[in-house]
Amino acid sequence: MYNERQKEMIKYLSEVKFARAEQLSERFQVSLETVRRDLMVLEQGSSIRKVRGGAVYSNLRAKEMEFEKKMENNQQGKYAIARMAAEYINDGDAIAMNNGSTTLALAKCLQNSKTQLTVVTNSPDIALILSDNENNQIYLSSGYLRKHNKSLVGDMCNECLGNFKVDKTILSIDGISIQDGVTEYNTEEAATLRKMLEIGHTRMILCEFSKFSEVAFNKVCSADRIDYVFTDWNIPAREARAWNDIGVKVLSSPQHQLSALP
Known part of the structure; x- marks a missing residue:
């Protein structure tokens, strides 16, 4: 008790x-x-x-959180991570982005700061945000629309993604750890993330430090398949060093950036 x-x-x-x-x-x-x-x-x-x-x-059997609730949680932290990740994206890059609360924040950061992007996404929301810049080229995948989080998934989506090769794959995920790798609650979402990783030359994960303790039901990839992890200031230095030891560069946003939203 x-x-x-x-x-x-x-x-x-x-x-x-x-x-x-x-x-x-x-x-x-x-x-x-x-x-x-x-x-x-x-x-x-x-x-x-x-x-x-x-x-x-942490709860391995926890249900996937509603997308609207994800967007409401820690908005300042998400945008601090997104602003940091945006610095690693260049004008003219070809990128693949999945649907997620932190990748949506990144799309808003890229909207006016980068140009001539070629973007492949399974997120109608991200596609609309980045299409506001007329110099960007946007490819929205086909597939089944999950009402739960407004993303396109399924065999049609993954077949569509297989037609592309991009400079950078940028993912928002449910769970990550050195032992269990990258994990996702929904099976179809996990399959789409695997395909996005497959088509990307550089693989980047965007997540709050709380995700480092989550182990979701579906494994997406092992930890050493990631090139960069962008997270918040809460990550301990020892944790970051452990990731660096397996070849994954971890970057954390400064706490002082939490006060500003785009």
């Missing part, structure tokens, strides 16, 4: 997804040692997992 503080800790982590031990100590007015003891208890019987630097709310 959990005490009241531990119950409140579960509730808090379910909302923020990740918190440093120092944050929990300050929020609940207890010592770091007490936080560590609480997390050891919670890890045994709830969806709390200890990670380097703090704790995350």
